[in-house]
Amino acid sequence: MSDPAFLSADQARRFVADGFIVIQSGLQLPTHARIDTELRELFRGQGTLALADNVLPSVPSLNQILEAPAVRGAVASVLGPDFAWAPHRFPHNSEPAPQTEPIDAFADQPEMGAGSISGSGWHQDGHYRGGRCRWHTFRAANVFYFPRDTPIEMGPTRLLAGSHLYANLNCAQRAQAAFRPLPAGTAIVADFDLGHAGSPNRTDKARYMVKFVALRTNGRQAMEGAGEWQTPVGLASVDDTPNAWRSIWNWQRGASRHHGIDPASNMNGTIAALGSAHAHARLESIYRLSATEAAVRPLLAALRGTAGQGRHKSPDPGSAAYRSRGPNPAERRFSFHQFVPEDATVALAAMGEPALTALVELTEDDDPWMRMNAAWALGDGSLTGQTVHAALSRLLADGDVNVVRVTLDALCANPAFGEATVRQIATLLQSERPEWCVPAPAEPRVGTTWRARDQVRFLCAWALTNRATLGDPSPELERALTNALADDTDYVPAVACEGLGRVGTASALRAAFDYLQRRR
Incomplete structure (x- = not known):
């Protein structure tokens, strides 16, 4: 090749x-x-x-x-x-x-x-x-x-x-x-x-x-040889959002998210712009606040202002809100189609270390919507280390399946977790919980019989696959992926085969080969 x-x-x-x-x-x-x-x-x-x-x-x-x-x-x-x-x-x-x-x-x-x-x-x-x-x-x-x-x-x-x-x-x-x-x-x-x-x-x-x-399987895998951000000439985008672009470019090249970002000078005005119907104002506010350590408390207050509204519950699949197209452009909701975090959460995630304590505390909030947003921010990749993964590991035992689903996706994005988390994910791959057997149609138009349980298992398989990509996968991880080949959906075993290929041992490759050979 x-x-x-x-x-x-x-x-x-x-x-x-x-x-x-x-x-x-x-x-x-x-x-x-x-x-x-x-x-x-x-x-x-x-x-x-x-x-x-x-x-x-x-x-x-x-x-x-x-x-x-x-x-x-x-x-x-x-x-x-x-x-x-x-x-x-x-x-x-x-x-x-x-x-x-x-x-x-x-x-x-x-x-x-x-x-x-x-x-x-x-x-x-x-x-x-x-x-x-x-x-x-x-x-x-x-x-x-x-x-x-x-x-x-x-x-x-x-x-x-x-x-x-x-x-x-x-x-x-x-x-x-x-x-x-x-x-x-x-x-x-x-x-x-x-x-x-x-x-x-x-x-x-x-x-x-x-x-x-x-x-992406390798968390934050830096682009080699990338220089400083320079806005290209003749873009198709109509939004001039250099601080947003620079922050994302910095992440792509493995640099500090805050490098070259203009901090917020008018805190109240910049916080208020998070709810703007104009993409330019919203995006620039997110990333200017992310470069402003003093913004942690105002951002946390803005995020807490969205609690208590039932946003952690998925709307009806036939509604516009299911696809984030509800009448209020500033409203965010969980849905089985796609989870979209609050703008304040995006800013806290990009801020990194100064927001860590607040985000970890938020994982223990009574409102599932707060816990979802905290999990997303901890998974974004600007934060790493034992404290981050310990908080995410605790959320895998959450009583709300939607919180568990977002947490697993956060672990897919930030997969440098340890053996205790591997064991938790292995258990989730095999667990049968009646309350998780509710329909979860991510794409209702093309039809599916998937349940929330199946979405959890799908994300479990990807989280283990991404962890295997980082190297040194444990025997427990290999066993979990091998057991996932018996799942009654088609997607979970397909992802497990990808993961077993990345584990790379003779037994892992044999298990994947035998599964695929019977279905060729």
């Missing part, structure tokens, strides 16, 4: 600000033509939902896209070279819709052709079935691959530049809409939280795109 072709420093900075980068996969045109032909034949026989996560074994040539140096290099530049491909990979079809009116780049839910799976409404993805947290630091990426030339009239994917840092899309602007023709073999690497949408296909031939999901 050829060495990955990493992004240039300018491309990596553009990704920080815009939330996406468009690259060519670098393979020959006949390869893309063969993939397109095979997808068309399969769709005629099975359709999207039948193919779904089985698209890779159904179209083996797609593996060449994942192995292409340009694709691997772009993803590794964003998520670190130890990234993993998630078991979710989904083919999106846009069937002909012969309306004659021009395609509006910013339209929300234009009519699609009958049988299209591509959603034309602006949305931020939730992790299929799993349901996870949103992060400003890069934890996951979508790779949208187009096997054939896709002109505007064929309906390429539309993107909202800069929206990966938004808690919701209520403040999206027309000028953010990125909508361009895509040559055959194009791959769009986008932060998982970037707003995007399908678009109508005005031709007489179906359009196919395959989405892959990549995940």
Whole structure:
């Protein structure tokens, strides 16, 4: 396999600000033509939902896209070279819709052709079935691959530049809409939280795109050779948020989050701007406060002001609030689709050490919403050490399953935990709790029978996999992943196989091989 072709420093900075980068996969045109032909034949026989996560074994040539140096290099530049491909990979079809009116780049839910799976409404993805947290630091990426030339009239994917840092899309602007023709073999690497949408296909031939999901596994794996932040020229994003971009860039390159950040000079005004409906004001406030030690108490007060409102309970899957699109743009809620923390929490997490004591104390608050936010902040990666992981370990025994779920995702993001936590996670992987057997549809539109218990186990498997990535995995960790192969979902064993591969012992590899051999 050829060495990955990493992004240039300018491309990596553009990704920080815009939330996406468009690259060519670098393979020959006949390869893309063969993939397109095979997808068309399969769709005629099975359709999207039948193919779904089985698209890779159904179209083996797609593996060449994942192995292409340009694709691997772009993803590794964003998520670190130890990234993993998630078991979710989904083919999106846009069937002909012969309306004659021009395609509006910013339209929300234009009519699609009958049988299209591509959603034309602006949305931020939730992790299929799993349901996870949103992060400003890069934890996951979508790779949208187009096997054939896709002109505007064929309906390429539309993107909202800069929206990966938004808690919701209520403040999206027309000028953010990125909508361009895509040559055959194009791959769009986008932060998982970037707003995007399908678009109508005005031709007489179906359009196919395959989405892959990549995940960071190594906590904070610094980008090598990255210099200081410099705002690129000609960004697609309309938000000028240099303090937010610089803080995230600092995290990417392993530097102090506060380096070069302008501290808040007007504390009350900056705190008030956290609730702004304008993304620029909100993001700049978060990161200026994160560089201001005196902001700990005001931020904690702002966070505590959201307690007692039942925000830890997931809204109805049919409601706008389920996808963070409720009428109040400042309101954050837990949902099985995606957990979005309070802005004050994001600032406290980026602040790091000065906020540690307050965050640990918050893990013992009576309100589950406070405990969720504290867990998220401790997992963000700006804080490490025994105190952090001891607090997260305690939350694994929380009586609220939603707190446990957020805590596990925090451990996925900050996986340098010890053996006691490994044992707790191993127990959770096997536990049966009737109160956790409630439906948890992360993506209701495509259907799922998953329960909260299954989401917990899914995150357990990823937490152990990420811990194995750091090296020196224990026999207990290997046993836990081996036992997870017997789980009654398809995703948990798939993640366990990834983890066993990273454990790397003969017995771990044998267990993964035997599982996969029976299912080839």
